[in-house]
Amino acid sequence: MTIEELRKIAETERAAQKKFQHHVCVCIAAGCLSGGAEHVRDALNKEVAESGMRNEVLVKGVGCMGLCSAGPLVTVETAVETAVNTDVQMFASVTPEDAPEIIRSLDTGGATGGDLAAAGLHPCPTNVPFFERQKKIVLENSGKIDPERIEDYIAHDGYVALVTAITEMTPLEVIDRVKSSGLRGRGGAGYPTGLKWSTVAKTGEQQKYVICNADEGDPGAFMDRAVLESDPHRVLEGMAIAAYAVGAQQGFIYVRAEYPLAVKHLKTAIKQAERMGLLGNSISGTRFSFHIDIRLGAGAFVCGEETALIASIEGKRGTPRPRPPFPAESGLWECPTLINNVETFANVAPIVRHGAEWFARIGTEKSKGTKVFALAGRVQNTGLIEVPMGITLREIIYDIGGGVPDGKQYKAVQTGGPSGGCIPAEHLDSPVDYESLARIGSIMGSGGMIVMDETSCMVDVAKYFMEFCMSESCGKCIPCRAGTQQLHGILEKITAGEATPADVALLEELCELVRHTSLCGLGQSAPNPVVTTLKYFREEYDAHVTGDGCPAGTCGCGAGTRACRAETRLGAPGSQTSGEVTL
Amino acid sequence: MSAHSPIRVKTLTIDGRECGAREDQTILEVARENNIFIPTLCNLPGLSNAGACRLCIVEVKGVNKLLPACVTHVSEGMEVTVNSERLAKFRRGILELVFAERNHVCSVCVTNGHCDLQSMALTLGMTHVHFPYRYPRLPVDASHERFVVDHNRCILCSRCVRVCDEIEGAHTWDIMSRGVECRVITDLAQPWGQSESCTGCGKCVQVCPTGALSEKGKSVAEMSKRRQFLPYLTLMREGRR
Numbered sequence: 171m172t173i174e175e176l177r178k179i180a181e182t183e184r185a186a187q188k189k190f191q192h193h194v195c196v197c198i199a200a201g202c203l204s205g206g207a208e209h210v211r212d213a214l215n216k217e218v219a220e221s222g223m224r225n226e227v228l229v230k231g232v233g234c235m236g237l238c239s240a241g242p243l244v245t246v247e248t249a250v251e252t253a254v255n256t257d258v259q260m261f262a263s264v265t266p267e268d269a270p271e272i273i274r275s276l277d278t279g280g281a282t283g284g285d286l287a288a289a290g291l292h293p294c295p296t297n298v299p300f301f302e303r304q305k306k307i308v309l310e311n312s313g314k315i316d317p318e319r320i321e322d323y324i325a326h327d328g329y330v331a332l333v334t335a336i337t338e339m340t341p342l343e344v345i346d347r348v349k350s351s352g353l354r355g356r357g358g359a360g361y362p363t364g365l366k367w368s369t370v371a372k373t374g375e376q377q378k379y380v381i382c383n384a385d386e387g388d389p390g391a392f393m394d395r396a397v398l399e400s401d402p403h404r405v406l407e408g409m410a411i412a413a414y415a416v417g418a419q420q421g422f423i424y425v426r427a428e429y430p431l432a433v434k435h436l437k438t439a440i441k442q443a444e445r446m447g448l449l450g451n452s453i454s455g456t457r458f459s460f461h462i463d464i465r466l467g468a469g470a471f472v473c474g475e476e477t478a479l480i481a482s483i484e485g486k487r488g489t490p491r492p493r494p495p496f497p498a499e500s501g502l503w504e505c506p507t508l509i510n511n512v513e514t515f516a517n518v519a520p521i522v523r524h525g526a527e528w529f530a531r532i533g534t535e536k537s538k539g540t541k542v543f544a545l546a547g548r549v550q551n552t553g554l555i556e557v558p559m560g561i562t563l564r565e566i567i568y569d570i571g572g573g574v575p576d577g578k579q580y581k582a583v584q585t586g587g588p589s590g591g592c593i594p595a596e597h598l599d600s601p602v603d604y605e606s607l608a609r610i611g612s613i614m615g616s617g618g619m620i621v622m623d624e625t626s627c628m629v630d631v632a633k634y635f636m637e638f639c640m641s642e643s644c645g646k647c648i649p650c651r652a653g654t655q656q657l658h659g660i661l662e663k664i665t666a667g668e669a670t671p672a673d674v675a676l677l678e679e680l681c682e683l684v685r686h687t688s689l690c691g692l693g694q695s696a697p698n699p700v701v702t703t704l705k706y707f708r709e710e711y712d713a714h715v716t717g718d719g720c721p722a723g724t725c726g727c728g729a730g731t732r733a734c735r736a737e738t739r740l741g742a743p744g745s746q747t748s749g750e751v752t753l
Numbered sequence: 754m755s756a757h758s759p760i761r762v763k764t765l766t767i768d769g770r771e772c773g774a775r776e777d778q779t780i781l782e783v784a785r786e787n788n789i790f791i792p793t794l795c796n797l798p799g800l801s802n803a804g805a806c807r808l809c810i811v812e813v814k815g816v817n818k819l820l821p822a823c824v825t826h827v828s829e830g831m832e833v834t835v836n837s838e839r840l841a842k843f844r845r846g847i848l849e850l851v852f853a854e855r856n857h858v859c860s861v862c863v864t865n866g867h868c869d870l871q872s873m874a875l876t877l878g879m880t881h882v883h884f885p886y887r888y889p890r891l892p893v894d895a896s897h898e899r900f901v902v903d904h905n906r907c908i909l910c911s912r913c914v915r916v917c918d919e920i921e922g923a924h925t926w927d928i929m930s931r932g933v934e935c936r937v938i939t940d941l942a943q944p945w946g947q948s949e950s951c952t953g954c955g956k957c958v959q960v961c962p963t964g965a966l967s968e969k970g971k972s973v974a975e976m977s978k979r980r981q982f983l984p985y986l987t988l989m990r991e992g993r994r
Binding site: 642 | 810825850853854874928
């Protein structure tokens with residue numbers, strides 16, 4: 171496959187798509203799929219066939235469009251004859267019964283939002299902050315291309331970066347470009363990607379591996395799933411470029427078995443890429459060969475830790491081992507191994523294509539590019555967003571997320587999953603980058619972002635994450651195995667209203683112990699939700715242990731009577747009657 | 754140039770004492786050579802290191818994390834602190850967590866007086882446990898004709914797993930489940946007596962630091978462990994290589 175052949179495929183595909191005047195895209199990623207998106211697509215197809223518009227309307231299943239809370243989503247693109255631009259109309263909460271109306275609206279042309287709403291549809295404006303404040307690099311094709319067709323990806327400049335890299339660039343030039351782009355690992359820790367690549371490239375071994383970590387396990391996080399489901403070729407291309415740069419011939423994608431659609435799309439994508447000669451032996455007629463295999467995770471959260479993940483691929487029990495040696499030096503089967511997250515690989519092709527300077531212009535001084543977040547919890551718009559680094563939490567939650575619904579008060583946002591922390595209102599103007607989030611006690615993490623309002627009890631939130639860490643601890647090292655159990659026990663005691671101030675002191679002591687003595691990142695970061703809630707919401711802990719009950723009235727510490735008592739004593743803070751529980 | 758393998762020598766300080774070491778040695782090995790005590794539970798000379806018990810954590814100047822001495826290799830000019838108030842507190846805390854996790858009542862234990870866990874508590878000055886005791890009710894497997902496994906005494910150090918795999922070559926033992934649910938198992942969690950891979954050599958019993966693995970017929974405080982075979986076997990095998 172040469173660059174000319176690639177261009178030809180792209181042109182043929184674009185021409186074939188242009189024949190259709192209307193493009194009706196149905197989101198068939200996991201979120202909308204669970205809302206019945208497949209039936210919507212079938213109904214639309216049927217309607218198109220029945221109304222005899224087969225040559226004018228193209229119905230295709232595409233990846234995630236982001237606004238998952240309003241799914242199933244359908245967009246209708248109509249090529250306007252006079253302009254180059256296309257006219258895009260998005261519909262939310264589409265049911266199969268809406269299909270005739272949607273197809274009919276194509277005929278009438280410039281139907282206004284009012285007309286569409288009158289016809290029983292839910293038109294969804296795309297000129298709102300939710301869409302306009304985002305910047306899409308990783309998700310640029312998501313919601314636009316058919317993830318099961320390589321031609322569609324190629325028509326959107328796919329594989330140009332790979333072919334350019336292996337035919338026109340040296341491995342060192344590729345690494346230099348990634349280095350100067352400032353890309354950092356999107357799995358959470360933010361290690362400079364270029365530096366990692368150059369370390370693996372420098373090792374003299376013959377056999378090297380590239381691993382894509384797709385064992386996304388944080389509760390409420392689904393960024394990697396969306397990327398794999400919506401644009402699998404982008405990850406394959408990134409991995410192949412990485413393999414060329416570091417000198418590897420074999421790659422593995424370690425994806426959790428709970429993502430069947432992502433696995434299906436990956437398998438299809440690998441097969442298609444191999445058939446086209448974009449993966450496999452002597453790619454583009456060069457001496458570079460690269461094969462990718464899929465390995466399924468068996469549901470252990472700890473296998474997202476790189477050394478545990480490697481053990482799991484080797485067929486061993488998935489437990490971490492002490493580092494050093496780091497995988498870059500001794501990883502899979504003791505060979506040098508490059509291991510990066512899905513989103514990191516997804517950033518590679520655009521960097522190679524557009525250049526390092528382009529990427530480095532986006533973001534802050536130390537955190538370049540964009541970050542995908544899974545916005546969840548008590549916000550108006552939940553879903554998948556991609557924002558430039560350096561945007562403030564306030565912008566994300568209030569502009570993109572549309573603020574806290576039902577007139578409730580914002581309380582905290584949790585970033586980084588069980589390893590992250592809860593950020594209170596006073597830090598809402600903090601920029602979102604690796605350093606700033608670390609400074610306020612949380613982490614960037616892989617991209618989970620859960621918003622909580624006044625009805626959330628922060629002790630309960632801490633308990634929830636501690637329970638997660640306790641049951642997901644691999645059990646190898648004592649502080650994590652036994653320490654998380656003790657921490658959880660104390661938090662349970664507090665939320666049951668049976669604790670004393672001495673228990674809070676013990677909680678703090680245990681947090682210190684587990685954080686500093688655990689073997690791997692899971693244990694070392696497990697106390698974070700407790701530490702940050704203690705730091706910012708100490709009064710809630712105090713209220714639980716001094717007999718005032720749960721201030722939010724939600725954590726089940728016999729809240730009814732206790733909260734009522736507190737209400738009469740302190741004056742009603744208003745929210746205590748609410749029985750809603752988030753998370 | 755000599756034909757010998759070029760192993761370099763490093764100098765480092767451990768608790769202010771200057772020590773010389775080969776570059777392939779760990780901090781723990783060098784400390785032992787110099788009679789500096791570093792507490793360990795999962796480590797046993799002759800077996801691979803797991804880095805799991807975390808008792809051997811040390812401070813290294815310039816590194817912001819605590820490092821396990823058993824798997825950390827020496828480097829030139831390294832300044833290691835083994836004894837500090839902070840480390841002593843952490844080590845006692847870890848030990849307390851172990852004592853609170855399962856049932857470790859010494860007075861009714863077969864290894865009372867010969868137990869690594871017990872003597873470690875004495876050495877580290879652990880006078881009491883200030884975490885709530887969990888006391889899960891775990892089974893005792895006495896199906897093997899000569900040995901017993903009492904999961905209530907197990908600290909999951911994985912010495913039995915490693916000796917069975919690395920020295921005996923049977924890999925009868927392994928660990929199942931996650932977190933506090935972890936348990937040592939024989940074969941695929943079958944009763945020990947029905948294990949087809951177990952050779953009955955008893956090495957696991959001898960390396961077990963507590964009363965989790967013991968010989969049948971031993972009463973309270975009668976089970977002492979004999980581990981002389983391990984350095985002997987390792988030495989003979991290395992000599993043959």
